[in-house]
Amino acid sequence: SQQGEEDPQALSIQEGENATMNCSYKTSINNLQWYRQNSGRGLVHLILIRSNEREKHSGRLRVTLDTSKKSSSLLITASRAADTASYFCATVPKGGSNYKLTFGKGTLLTVNP
Amino acid sequence: EAEVAQSPRYKITEKSQAVAFWCDPISGHATLYWYRQILGQGPELLVQFQDESVVDDSQLPKDRFSAERLKGVDSTLKIQPAELGDSAMYLCASSYLWGQETQYFGPGTRLLVL
Numbered sequence: 001s002q003q004g005e006e007d008p009q010a011l012s013i014q015e016g017e018n019a020t021m022n023c024s025y026k027t028s029i030n031n032l033q034w035y036r037q038n039s040g041r042g043l044v045h046l047i048l049i050r051s052n053e054r055e056k057h058s059g060r061l062r063v064t065l066d067t068s069k070k071s072s073s074l075l076i077t078a079s080r081a082a083d084t085a086s087y088f089c090a091t092v093p094k095g096g097s098n099y100k101l102t103f104g105k106g107t108l109l110t111v112n113p
Numbered sequence: 114e115a116e117v118a119q120s121p122r123y124k125i126t127e128k129s130q131a132v133a134f135w136c137d138p139i140s141g142h143a144t145l146y147w148y149r150q151i152l153g154q155g156p157e158l159l160v161q162f163q164d165e166s167v168v169d170d171s172q173l174p175k176d177r178f179s180a181e182r183l184k185g186v187d188s189t190l191k192i193q194p195a196e197l198g199d200s201a202m203y204l205c206a207s208s209y210l211w212g213q214e215t216q217y218f219g220p221g222t223r224l225l226v227l
Contacts (some may be wrong), residue, residue: 023135030214035213040223042117088156101158102158105154
């Protein structure tokens, strides 16, 4: 079963524009992670935000977390054609011991040159 | 930079045949994961190993799927017999320690069952 749900399912923008993707989840989390997947390839870890954090930055990426709304957003600034990929949020539940990641269905981002 | 290796990258098989996928995690990574990703969906965990022991295989269809990590290093995932619905990407990932949150993924094996 998939806990996270990304919105929108697909997003098409021009190079240089900002892209915002949202993720909603259902149960309390230990942390939330964002991964990128280029077409037909494996996933690459982008950023991790813990439940006691509200915002994190990494290069052109900005992630926010609102645990009261059970939601997160990923902002990619000044997008490039190379950012074209699927983006997934994944949650690690609070409690438990095996740090099981549960992925959403992803947002397909297309950046047009 | 160290990477997770998987082979084969692509596999076409007929239903009822047996298939096997291999994964070599990043050296020193104790935790290994196998995921299945259906087209248009996110990955779903099939099995998780800590060293050579299975930690979670609750989503593994045990009537046809098996996984092993005999020496706690590389791992094999087997399907026998394959069914049409098994067509998917099979991803392997590893992490350094039990509970380390970041997982490192291999390139995956794309399986097509005819």
